[in-house]
Amino acid sequence: MTNQNFSKTSSVDVIHALIKTSHYIQREFEASIASLDMPFQISGPRLRLLLKVSEFGKIRMSELATKLGIKARTVTDFVDALEQEKLLVRQPDPLDRRATLIQLTDYAKDQILKVQMCEKEAADILLRNLSQEQRDNLLHLLLGLTNYNEVQCNFEELI
Amino acid sequence: MTNQNFSKTSSVDVIHALIKTSHYIQREFEASIASLDMPFQISGPRLRLLLKVSEFGKIRMSELATKLGIKARTVTDFVDALEQEKLLVRQPDPLDRRATLIQLTDYAKDQILKVQMCEKEAADILLRNLSQEQRDNLLHLLLGLTNYNEVQCNFEELI
DNA sequence: TATTGTTATACTCTATAACTATA
DNA sequence: TATAGTTATAGAGTATAACAATA
Numbered sequence: 625m626t627n628q629n630f631s632k633t634s635s636v637d638v639i640h641a642l643i644k645t646s647h648y649i650q651r652e653f654e655a656s657i658a659s660l661d662m663p664f665q666i667s668g669p670r671l672r673l674l675l676k677v678s679e680f681g682k683i684r685m686s687e688l689a690t691k692l693g694i695k696a697r698t699v700t701d702f703v704d705a706l707e708q709e710k711l712l713v714r715q716p717d718p719l720d721r722r723a724t725l726i727q728l729t730d731y732a733k734d735q736i737l738k739v740q741m742c743e744k745e746a747a748d749i750l751l752r753n754l755s756q757e758q759r760d761n762l763l764h765l766l767l768g769l770t771n772y773n774e775v776q777c778n779f780e781e782l783i
Numbered sequence: 784m785t786n787q788n789f790s791k792t793s794s795v796d797v798i799h800a801l802i803k804t805s806h807y808i809q810r811e812f813e814a815s816i817a818s819l820d821m822p823f824q825i826s827g828p829r830l831r832l833l834l835k836v837s838e839f840g841k842i843r844m845s846e847l848a849t850k851l852g853i854k855a856r857t858v859t860d861f862v863d864a865l866e867q868e869k870l871l872v873r874q875p876d877p878l879d880r881r882a883t884l885i886q887l888t889d890y891a892k893d894q895i896l897k898v899q900m901c902e903k904e905a906a907d908i909l910l911r912n913l914s915q916e917q918r919d920n921l922l923h924l925l926l927g928l929t930n931y932n933e934v935q936c937n938f939e940e941l942i
Numbered sequence: 943t944a945t946t947g948t949t950a951t952a953c954t955c956t957a958t959a960a961c962t963a964t965a
Numbered sequence: 966t967a968t969a970g971t972t973a974t975a976g977a978g979t980a981t982a983a984c985a986a987t988a
């Protein structure tokens with residue numbers, strides 16, 4: 625595993641490797657989650673929304689759209705589906721009668737924990753060939769790549 | 784930019800950073816390509832298929848499906864669309880009358896060059912905060928992550 | 943007049959199942 | 966019987982546009 629082979633890398637090669645690796649990881653992650661055989665439909669985008677709601681406790685649909693980097697219309701569909709699965713509930717916002725607040729059910733909180741344990745296992749397997757130092761280094765490089773770009777990556781895509 | 788902040792990184796954090804960074808990069812890439820204002824519909828998956836055809840010169844639809852990690856049925860739709868855009872042509876395979884060979888048009892080859900120049904520009908911008916050494920290092924870590932996993936990443940997802 | 947969320951609609955990428963023609 | 970590609974259908978994730986209720 626010599627480093628020499630990869631010197632004078634072109635920028636496009638790095639970007640392609642990044643995208644390819646990420647696709648591979650996403651497939652593994654999604655497959656792991658699917659194999660959990662949860663009693664509801666779960667997926668990357670759905671989980672991402674649930675985790676965002678979890679982070680805020682209560683959050684407006686419009687804010688959710690902004691945070692996730694998707695449109696309000698798209699959030700409506702996700703919330704419809706997840707509400708039917710009993711994973712979240714809509715509540716009228718007492719401060720603004722146009723707005724709707726979203727909140728996780730207790731059931732959802734339990735289920736998310738299971739999914740997160742599964743993620744942890746999958747992540748450990750995926751990274752098993754990297755030493756702790758290499759992991760630190762990889763994270764450092766990834767953060768350096770986005771943090772210093774003027775276009776902030778202020779939506780969070782976890783899967 | 785000290786490295787200390789990121790030590791004892793959890794595996795999940797690294798994976799999430801990887802996926803998030805990749806999504807960000809894909810958006811930038813797709814936006815760059817869209818801004819080229821090409822006379823046809825281009826997108827990540829379409830470009831990926833075109834580049835795969837370009838790599839092989841002539842390739843059977845079934846092989847294309849395997850290489851891209853998608854189903855034959857999905858390839859049919861892509862080829863239908865791209866053939867209408869005059870970017871590729873179907874030819875009967877002389878060796879097997881069930882099979883169809885796909886080939887790029889000269890027009891497609893020109894257009895792909897433009898897209899690739901655009902990719903190069905976008906990649907340079909995205910990586911401008913990483914030194915040559917850091918790029919080499921990043922690529923090395925990414926390859927190490929996938930290469931040594933038993934599940935080979937033998938489809939290629941460029942965007 | 944602007945914003946929140948929804949109805950209506952559509953597009954892209956992907957899949958499975960059934961079928962046709964060939965091997 | 967198996968394979969290559971297509972027709973038919975579906976579903977997830979995303980979007981825009983028009984609209985109702987409210988600010």
